[in-house]
Each structure stands twice: as C-alpha cells, then as structure tokens.
Amino acid sequence: MIKSSTRATGANDRIVRTPRSGLRLFDWIDHRSDSFTAYLYLAPTFLLLLLLIAVPMVYALFLSLVKVGFVQGSIHYTFAGLDNYIQLFKDPHFTKVMTKTVVFTVAKVILTLLFSFGVASIIYFGAWGSALFKRLFLLPWALSYVVNGLMWKWMFNGDYGIINEILVRLGWIDTYKAWLAEPNSAMGVVLLADIWKSMPYVALLLLAAMQSTMKDLCEAARTDGAGTLGVFYHVIVPGIRPVILVCLVVETMWTLRIFDLIWVLTQGGPQYGTMVLNVFAYEQAFRNFNIGYASAISYFITLLTAVFTLVYLRFMGKEN
Amino acid sequence: MDEALRFARAMKWMKKGIVRLISVCLMIFVMFPFIWLLLSSFKHPVELLSVPPSVWPKEFTLEYYADLLRNEKVVLALRNSFIVSAATTLISLAIGIFASYVFARLQFRGRKSLYLLIMGTQMLPAMAILIPMFMLMRVAGLLYTYQGLIVANVAFSLPYVIWMYAAFVRGLPYEVEEAARIDGCSRLQILFRIVVPLSRSGLAASAIFVFIGVWNEFLFAVVMTQSGTRTLPVQIAEFIGEDRIRYEMLFPASILSCLPVLIVVMIFQKYIIQGLTEGAVK
Numbered sequence: 001m002i003k004s005s006t007r008a009t010g011a012n013d014r015i016v017r018t019p020r021s022g023l024r025l026f027d028w029i030d031h032r033s034d035s036f037t038a039y040l041y042l043a044p045t046f047l048l049l050l051l052l053i054a055v056p057m058v059y060a061l062f063l064s065l066v067k068v069g070f071v072q073g074s075i076h077y078t079f080a081g082l083d084n085y086i087q088l089f090k091d092p093h094f095t096k097v098m099t100k101t102v103v104f105t106v107a108k109v110i111l112t113l114l115f116s117f118g119v120a121s122i123i124y125f126g127a128w129g130s131a132l133f134k135r136l137f138l139l140p141w142a143l144s145y146v147v148n149g150l151m152w153k154w155m156f157n158g159d160y161g162i163i164n165e166i167l168v169r170l171g172w173i174d175t176y177k178a179w180l181a182e183p184n185s186a187m188g189v190v191l192l193a194d195i196w197k198s199m200p201y202v203a204l205l206l207l208a209a210m211q212s213t214m215k216d217l218c219e220a221a222r223t224d225g226a227g228t229l230g231v232f233y234h235v236i237v238p239g240i241r242p243v244i245l246v247c248l249v250v251e252t253m254w255t256l257r258i259f260d261l262i263w264v265l266t267q268g269g270p271q272y273g274t275m276v277l278n279v280f281a282y283e284q285a286f287r288n289f290n291i292g293y294a295s296a297i298s299y300f301i302t303l304l305t306a307v308f309t310l311v312y313l314r315f316m317g318k319e320n
Numbered sequence: 321m322d323e324a325l326r327f328a329r330a331m332k333w334m335k336k337g338i339v340r341l342i343s344v345c346l347m348i349f350v351m352f353p354f355i356w357l358l359l360s361s362f363k364h365p366v367e368l369l370s371v372p373p374s375v376w377p378k379e380f381t382l383e384y385y386a387d388l389l390r391n392e393k394v395v396l397a398l399r400n401s402f403i404v405s406a407a408t409t410l411i412s413l414a415i416g417i418f419a420s421y422v423f424a425r426l427q428f429r430g431r432k433s434l435y436l437l438i439m440g441t442q443m444l445p446a447m448a449i450l451i452p453m454f455m456l457m458r459v460a461g462l463l464y465t466y467q468g469l470i471v472a473n474v475a476f477s478l479p480y481v482i483w484m485y486a487a488f489v490r491g492l493p494y495e496v497e498e499a500a501r502i503d504g505c506s507r508l509q510i511l512f513r514i515v516v517p518l519s520r521s522g523l524a525a526s527a528i529f530v531f532i533g534v535w536n537e538f539l540f541a542v543v544m545t546q547s548g549t550r551t552l553p554v555q556i557a558e559f560i561g562e563d564r565i566r567y568e569m570l571f572p573a574s575i576l577s578c579l580p581v582l583i584v585v586m587i588f589q590k591y592i593i594q595g596l597t598e599g600a601v602k
Contacts, residue, residue, distance in 0.1 A: 027506075030506040030507050030508060031506075034426045034427055034428055035426075035428035035429060037422070037426060037507060038422045038426045038428040038431070039428070041418035041419060041421065041422045042418070042419055042422055042434065044415045044418065044419075045415055045416070045418070045419040045438065045478060045482070046434075048415065048471070048474065048475055048478065049438065049441055049475060049478070049479075052449075052453070052471060052472065052474075052475035053441045053444065053449060053475055055452075055456070056449045056452035056453045056456060057444070057448065057449065057452070059452040059455070059456060060448055060449070060451060060452040063451065063452060063455070068455075075455070075459075119346060122339060122342055122343065122346070123343075125339060132347075133343075133346075133347075134589075134593055135586075135589055136347060136350050136351060137350065138585050138589055138592060138593070139350065139351070139354055139582070139585075140350060140354075141596075142532060142578070142581045142582060142585045143354070143536075143578055143581075144535070144536030144537075144538065144553050144577065144578070144581075145536065145538060146536075146538050146553040146556050146557055146574075146577075147357070147553075147556070147574045147577060147578055148353075150357075150556065150560060150570065150574055151353045151354065151356070151357045151574075152353065153560075154356075154357070154360065154567070154571075155353060155356060159369075159371070160368065160369055160370070160371060160373055161373075162356060162373050162375075165371075165372045165373055176371075196349070196350075196353065200350065201596065204593065204596055204597055205596070205597055208597035253442075253443055256445060257445055257446055257447075259446075259447070259538075259539050260538040260539060260553075263538075263557070264557060264560060277447075278445070278447050281447050281451070282447065282539075285450075285451050285454075286454075286543060291451060291455065294451050295451050295452065297447075298445065298447045298448040298450075298451055299448060301445045301447055301448060302444060302445055302448045305443060305444070305445055309443060
C-alpha cells in the first residue's frame with residue numbers, strides 16, 4: 001500500500017543559490033538541507049496531531065482511571081484505579097454488547113467482501129456498462145450515514161414501509177412487520193444498510209485490482225489452455241490477494257467505528273439488539289455523563305482495534 | 321452438428337442473459353433506496369402515510385422544499401455545514417501540501433516511521449478521541465464553536481490528504497523540478513509554481529474527499545455543536561428524534577443535504593474513482 005520512489009535530492013541542494021532577496025531569514029531557511037526542510041514542513045502537521053490526537057489519547061487514559069464529577073460547571077476527578085475497567089467487565093450488558101459488536105463486525109466484513117467480490121467479478125466478466133456501474137457505485141459511497149440510515153428506516157417502516165408492501169405482494173409475509181422493533185431483524189436491517197453503503201467502494205477496489213492484473217500473464221495462461229474461469233481462478237484471484245487483504249483491514253477498521261448509522265436506525269435498541277461498543281460508549285459519555293466509564297470503554301475499543309490490526313499484520317506478513 | 325452449434329449458441333445467449341439479469345438486479349439494489357427517498361420527498365404527508373404506499377407520487381409537490389428554505393434552522397444548518405466543510409478543506413490542504421511534498425520528495429531520517437505514525441492515527445477509533453476532546457474543548461472554550469469542530473475535523477482529514485496527495489506528487493516527473501532548481505528556483509517556488517500546478521487534479525481529488533467527508537460527518541458534529549453551530553446531518557438527526565416525525569420535512573432535507581455532494585461527485589467522478597482506487601491497488 002505504501003511505496004516510496006523518492007530520489008536522492010541531497011546532492012544538488014546547496015550548489016544552486018537563488019538570487020538574494022531582501023528577506024535573508026527566508027532565504028536562509030530555503031537553503032537548509034533536506035532533513036531540515038522536511039522537519040520544518042512537517043511541523044504544522046505534527047503539532048496539530050499532537051494537540052488533537054496524542055494529547056486527547058493520553059488524557060483519555062487518565063479519564064479512564066478516575067471518576068469524573070461535574071459540580072457547578074467545574075470538573076472534579078476522583079482517582080478510581082481500575083474501577084472503570086472492572087465495572088465494564090461486571091456490567092450485565094457487557095457480554096451482550098461485546099457479542100453484538102463481534103457478530104456485527106465479522107458478519108459485515110465477510111458479507112461485504114463476498115458480495116463485493118461477486119459484484120466485481122460480474123462486472124469484470126463484462127456485465128454491460130461497467131462505466132455506468134462505476135458511476136452508480138459512487139452514490140452510496142457519497143451519501144452520509146445519516147441519510148443512509150433514514151432511507152432504510154423509512155423503507156423498513158413497520159406501518160408504511162415499501163419493503164413490507166413488496167414482501168406482502170410477493171406472499172412472503174402475511175402482514176406488515178415492524179422490522180426495527182425486534183432485535184434480530186433490526187440487526188439484519190443495520191447490516192443490510194451498512195453493506196449497501198460499503199459494497200461499492202470495496203467492489204471498485206477489487207475491480208481495479210482485477211483489471212490491473214497483468215494482461216500478459218492472463219494471455220500466457222490462456223495459451224497454455226486455461227479457460228476464462230481457469231484464468232480467473234488461477235491467475236486473477238491470487239493476483240488480487242494483497243488488495244483483498246487491504247479491503248479486509250479497511251473494512252474492519254470502518255466497521256469497528258460504526259456509530260451514525262446505528263444511532264439513526266435504532267439507537268442501539270431494541271433491547272440492546274444492535275448495541276455495539278461505540279453506541280454503548282456514546283450513551284455512557286453523552287447521555288449518562290459517565291465520562292470515566294465511557295473512557296474505559298473507548299480504550300477497550302482501541303485495544304480491540306489494535307488486536308484486529310495485529311492479527312491482520314501477522315497475516316499479511318506471512319503473505320509477503 | 322447443426323444441433324450442437326445451436327446448443328452452443330443457446331448456451332452463450334443464456335450466459336449473456338444471466339449476466340445481464342444480475343446486472344439489472346444489482347443496479348436496482350444500488351439505486352432503489354435513493355430513488356425511493358427522492359420520490360418520497362415529493363409526496364404530501366397524506367400520501368406518505370397511506371397504506372399501501374403509492375409508488376409514484378399522485379401529485380408532485382415542491383411545497384416542502386420551499387418550506388425547508390424558509391425554515392431558519394435548516395438554512396442555518398446548511399450555512400454551518402458549508403462553513404465547517406470549506407474551512408476544514410482549506411486548512412487541511414494548506415498543511416497537507418507541505419507534508420505530502422516532504423513524504424513524496426525528500427529523504428531524511430525517520431521518514432518511514434513518521435509516515436506510519438501519521439497513518440496510524442487513522443486507525444484509532446474516533447470514540448476514543450471524541451470523549452477526551454469534548455472535555456478539552458470545553459476547558460479551552462472551543463466547545464460548540466466553529467473553530468472547535470473545524471480543528472477536530474482537520475486532525476482527522478489531514479492523514480487522508482497526505483496519503484492521497486503524496487501519491488499524486490510521487491507520480492509527477494521529477495525532471496521538471498530538477499530543471500527548475502538549476503534555473504534557480506527556491507524550494508517554495510518549486511512547490512508552488514511547479515508541483516502544485518502540475519498536480520491540480522490530485523489537489524482537486526483530495527479537496528473533494530475532505531469536503532464530502534466533513535459534509536457528511538456526524539459523530540463529532542453531534543457532540544461538538546449546539547443550536548447555533550449545528551451542521552445539516554445533525555439537524556436531520558434532530559428531526560428524526562422528534563416525537564412526531566415530520567417525514568414531509570425530513571425527506572426534502574435529506575435530499576438537500578446530498579445534493580451538493582452528488583453534484584460534485586458527478587462532475588469529478590473520474591478523479592474520484594482514480595483517487596479511491598489508486599492508493600490501495602498500487
């Protein structure tokens with residue numbers, strides 16, 4: 001994914017001098033070495049990331065170790081050790097939330113990848129209008145999760161939803177069903193909505209990878225007597241493996257981050273049926289104002305993400 | 321012989337037919353939810369809440385779109401969204417151009433680890449940063465202001481800009497820069513007179529990505545804004561949360577919120593597809 005093709009530029013750095021301008025300091029800065037320039041140009045980026053990512057992360061660690069109280073607008077901290085973490089593991093909802101998170105993440109990533117792979121292959125095998133597909137595919141990608149959630153909420157509406165009407169007409173169900181009021185079907189709707197949104201991006205990536213697999217390699221396989229499917233299975237699929245892994249990593253990261261969609265569709269309900277860790281943390285932090293507890297949960301999410309990343313990295317390391 | 325030929329032809333025809341059928345189903349799957357939202361946005365409430373739902377609006381009405389543009393909250397949210405997205409895009413690009421150039425062209429110690437460090441921030445779950453950031457912004461007095469939301473968004477967009485734009489810069493021919501250097505261009509002149517103009521498309525793609533991302537962003541916006549600074553997605557979510565959901569307002573509002581994005585996407589789709597696929601495939 002990350003490749004560098006930088007050339008050595010150090011050599012002719014100081015040979016050439018610009019005509020002296022009035023601004024001597026400016027001139028001086030402009031003729032420093034590559035390293036100096038690099039650090040100078042990177043300074044704003046790192047300052048910003050330090051202030052807005054690193055400092056909050058450290059502060060969150062602190063928050064997760066205290067009880068936070070709000071008294072007359074000022075904040076009070078009481079040291080609590082690992083109480084917040086212990087509370088998390090003792091929380092009667094924890095097992096359920098954890099199960100929902102893992103089930104949702106695994107199901108979504110696998111289904112999206114399979115579906116996208118199918119779609120990409122269909123387009124690769126010349127479904128007409130691959131150009132048109134590419135264009136249409138940008139639509140779900142460009143819609144916000146809020147609009148996406150609203151759309152599905154409306155279609156699956158228990159009283160006026162079009163899905164109910166279609167299913168009744170088809171004879172698959174007898175009466176309108178309140179899809180979002182029952183834990184399992186609600187989870188299904190959330191999954192469907194999320195897959196609808198992420199499938200196009202993954203399919204575009206896989207398609208691009210398939211199309212960029214070396215043409216001569218395919219030709220060679222073909223002359224050796226492989227059929228279209230043979231070429232696909234033996235040349236293209238192994239060829240796009242790195243990209244599949246990239247998709248896997250990216251999708252997992254995104255799925256572990258999901259919040260808006262669930263918030264709009266179900267707010268984690270019914271009966272914790274779609275309550276994933278993120279929604280749980282949000283509720284604790286911004287509804288119940290258990291800042292310490294919520295920080296502990298969010299650190300747990302970070303840990304979970306790290307574990308997933310490490311597993312994938314090992315997996316990828318073995319591949320290469 | 322004749323029989324076999326006809327069979328082969330039939331098979332081929334059938335294969336084509338099946339592929340086409342699947343393609344059509346796929347297109348319907350991708351398009352239908354949005355089309356349904358669009359159709360619903362033209363319906364009167366009576367029709368929206370009728371059973372069975374009517375597919376085609378009996379009477380196309382733009383009344384609720386007009387209502388929307390008269391609704392102070394919505395107009396304000398639209399304005400806020402524009403301010404926050406545009407400012408975030410400008411700032412991220414201004415900072416990101418320098419960092420991208422560094423990673424694309426300069427050799428220095430710690431180059432790789434610094435790059436990984438920046439990209440690593442993208443892997444952190446947003447929730448883990450949101451909670452402490454909420455508290456810190458509160459202390460700094462930036463909570464519920466544009467500035468607070470903008471800097472938060474910049475922090476999340478910046479790695480993305482660097483990742484994308486550096487790839488474009490790397491693709492430029494280095495000879496031009498070398499020639500400019502020999503002709504006596506300073507570094508900044510090279511960057512802004514040569515690199516930036518040559519990579520306009522990359523800059524446009526990065527800008528579009530940041531803009532769309534921030535325009536659609538919800539989690540940070542919902543926590544870090546208040547009635548005066550609310551962005552459009554937050555306002556829409558607010559409408560959804562009301563006791564009696566006013567669908568006739570909600571659907572036009574949603575369409576309004578995706579319109580700018582969809583227009584931009586249609587105009588720049590070539591760059592977007594390039595930007596989306598380039599980094600990951602190569």
